[in-house]
Amino acid sequence: MKSFVKAALIVLAAFAGSLNLAVQPARALVEIDVNRGVVEPLPIAITDFLSGDDMGVKVTDVITANLQRSGLFKPVDKAAFIEKVTNPDVAPRFEDWKVVNAQALVTGRVTREADGRLKAEYRLWDTFAGKQITGEQFFTSESNWRRVAHIISDAIYKALTGEKGYFDTRVVFVDESGPKNARQKRLAIMDQDGANLRYLTKGGDLVLTPRFSPNRQEITYMSYAGGQPRVYLLQIETGQRELVGDFPGMTFAPRFSPDGQKVIMTLGRDDGNANIYAMDLRSRTTQRLTAANAIDTSPSYSPQGDRIVFTSDRAGRAQIYVMGADGSNPQRISFGDGTYSTPVWSPRGDLVAFTKQSGGDFSIGVMRPDGSGERILTTGFLNEGPTWAPNGRYLMFFREQPGGGGPKLFSIDLTGRNEQPVPTPNFASDPAWSPLLD
């Protein structure tokens, strides 16, 4: 954990000098309306960051790919650029950028300090207002260059939309290899764009449903280690594994509480029912939260930690319910055709994402926590297991096509219009998106 913090250390330094006043635009250049979508993505020119080697272009490419995938920005073709930026410290010729219809412009530079660290600087310009919107510089070790590119992407996203970004994040998921009736599953972690993939388990045990702790250093997941299906904690950097609790049956479907102090999960009881328990990680005390003669599973806390959304078949088939964090006052919130499961509360608190089965199809959708406003974002043979980007604007999930052999990861925005494959080397399932790393 210590080594991770050290390795990830990126120093943000404020600019000094006449051009360096960070000026926020009077209003966001990009208006996000999840019901209509952005009518037109904002044209943005991202010039290659100046550098003595290929690092500048590499950083630029990561930023460009991030902003393009968000669906909110349309990077202008570099071939159309008129001005060749040779000094990012002076204002660009705004007219040249307005001509190519770039409403925003990014310039920057990557250099190396005497001690070997990278120094990355960027400036974001409003070409029509003719002024700098923001500018920052970062110092970091060379191995962190992708993180710097993601942090700059987040800063641009925030400056232009008024909302937090989601690029400096990671995804933990289940890597799947081998034939379907002898599938090997491993926990894997990667950047949200698929880079820096690393395996966290070796594949000897069946592992499922990894989820991040709020501090991003830990994962809770389910493993069949020793032939006993149970919930574990895993320290990402050290690989240290720890059993969560000592329950008399299968534990599964774990998630952290928003403060990271509890793991909430399901205990399969001897009578075939499944109930929800919360375990305090410090005191090791457990609290039973549901007692229905039913399957109660897939619990997920609200961001304030005061409520829990979960799946139950207490009314006959799987539906979504909301109850207090102490198990009080469970209320059914899903009433559409079909069955609903895998509810996950948005980090913004405004929506619950779910998997819906109806008419032989599996859909990913969202509804408000009171059950109103249900919207389906994608439907098909199998779409399952949504997880929220930390800004609550995007979801990742896994999809399997008939005859496709196995599942793959996809992301989709809340309009449902911007769907993107998430690259993984093998089949992949059970994605969980981390909070912003910051």
Next chain:
Amino acid sequence: MQRLATLTRNPAMIALVAGLSLAGCASKKTIPNNAADIGLGANAATPGSSQDFTVNVGDRIFFDTDSSSIRADAQQTLSRQAQWLTRYGSYRITIEGHADERGTREYNLALGARRAAATRDYLVSQGVAASRIKTISYGKERPVAVCDDISCWSQNRRAVTVLNGAGS
């Protein structure tokens, strides 16, 4: 023989089993050795052996979609299992509950557990001591039939009685 009839209606399953047999890696633990069912010599099974149990009794039952009710055909299989287990009383067993892939992962883990518990309860009602029985759910993680339609899904919604060998 009922089991034979079931299998002959499903070429995919026969092909799967045949493939495993040819490869010589049929696992007695999780995959039934159905050599007898495809004409490779049923009577060779030693009475009281795991092969006898799998071939002549039937080690698995099937469920309707999203259900853990023990069907009439499954009751017959479980009654045979209970008789066999009563006769060969030193075996301990693990009942594996499984679901098809037409459900979400966590719900299916719970559904598999419920199927395993229902199967255990039926065997106990037929006289098998509960202390001999363990249950485990694999949800949709361990399909035996791998096509993408109902002919496979119906075979994956199952509870399999696995012999753990003679208990001490």
